Structure formats: structure tokens, C-alpha cells
Amino acid sequence: MKLLERILFWVLSLLCVALGVLLLILVLFPSLTWLQLPAVRIAVGVLALLSILCTVALHLMRASGKKEEAALASEGENGSAFVSMKVLSDMTKRIAQDQEGVRACRSKVMNNGAGVDVELEMALDPGVAVAPMAARLQEQLKNRVFEMTGVHVGKVGILVEAASEAKPPKQPVVEQLPPGQTK
Numbered sequence: 001m002k003l004l005e006r007i008l009f010w011v012l013s014l015l016c017v018a019l020g021v022l023l024l025i026l027v028l029f030p031s032l033t034w035l036q037l038p039a040v041r042i043a044v045g046v047l048a049l050l051s052i053l054c055t056v057a058l059h060l061m062r063a064s065g066k067k068e069e070a071a072l073a074s075e076g077e078n079g080s081a082f083v084s085m086k087v088l089s090d091m092t093k094r095i096a097q098d099q100e101g102v103r104a105c106r107s108k109v110m111n112n113g114a115g116v117d118v119e120l121e122m123a124l125d126p127g128v129a130v131a132p133m134a135a136r137l138q139e140q141l142k143n144r145v146f147e148m149t150g151v152h153v154g155k156v157g158i159l160v161e162a163a164s165e166a167k168p169p170k171q172p173v174v175e176q177l178p179p180g181q182t183k
Helices: 003-028 038-068 085-097 130-149
Strands: 070-076 079-084 102-111 116-124 153-162
Touching: 003 038, 070 085, 070 102, 079 085, 085 102, 085 116, 085 130, 116 130, 130 153
Parallel strands: 116 153
Antiparallel strands: 070 079, 102 116
């Protein structure tokens, strides 16, 4: 968010909370004659609570949205750098598809607070040994993503959805003729 947008967000938030508190004070200490009616007091009280609750909800949505959208790449005295989850997902997918024997891959990246966790769903070519390829890919993903972005990769879960055994090549059918006969 730009600085002006942040300032406007906070000013509007403070105004909503101030309005809610003012309405709440009017309900609790009704000195005006129109606030003596119970129905009016209830309506004003509901408006006060809605004003405060909406402000809190907006702040919670804003705070939770940041964590899901990006992962912290670096933080220093000059500021912070973030990498979007879409970029990290595309990157992990490309790294996985560059592995020999990987036919297709889907990637999901989730923020874990200290970095990201990765889940891969993949289809392999026939004859690929799953365990060694998965171990090599997990290590490579952690190293390459950190080298390129500075984001730490925690867990790398791999689900192999399709892998088939290599079929032996078909032998040509050779017709055996009795000795001495030719075609």
C-alpha cells in the first residue's frame, strides 16, 4: 500500500472507532430526550457495535491478506522485500519440471511464517525411480529457491500421481517354417 493509502486507512479507522465510542456513550448515558426510548437506544447501540466491529474486521482482513500473498525475502534497515506466492509457485513448478523423468507437475506454495512450504503433485515418465528423484528434487528446490529469492523453503511434500513401469519392447513375431521350406 502506498503511504497516502495507509494514512487514509488509519484516519478512517480512527473516525469509525470514535463514532462507535461516541454512540456507545450516548446509549450508556442518555441525557437527550429522544434517547430515552428503548427502541432508539437499542438501535444506536447496535450501530455503535457495528461501527467498532467493522473497523476491527477490516484490520484483521488487511493483516491476514499480507501473509498469504507474499513471503519475506529480505528485511533490513532500508525496508523489506517480498516475493509473491504466485512467483514462488511458478518457480518451484519449473524447477520440478526440469528434473529428468518428470512429465507434468502442479505446485502449491504456502507461507509458514519463517518462509514457505511446498506441495508438488507430479506425473513421472515410465521407469523413473521415485524415492531418489524425490529426495534430489526436495534438496534442489530448497537450495535454488533460496539462492534466487532469499526465501527459506521448509517442507517439500511430493505426491506422485502417475508413474508406470517400463514395458519391455515388443519382439517381432518370427514365423518358424519347417526345415527345408522357404516362403
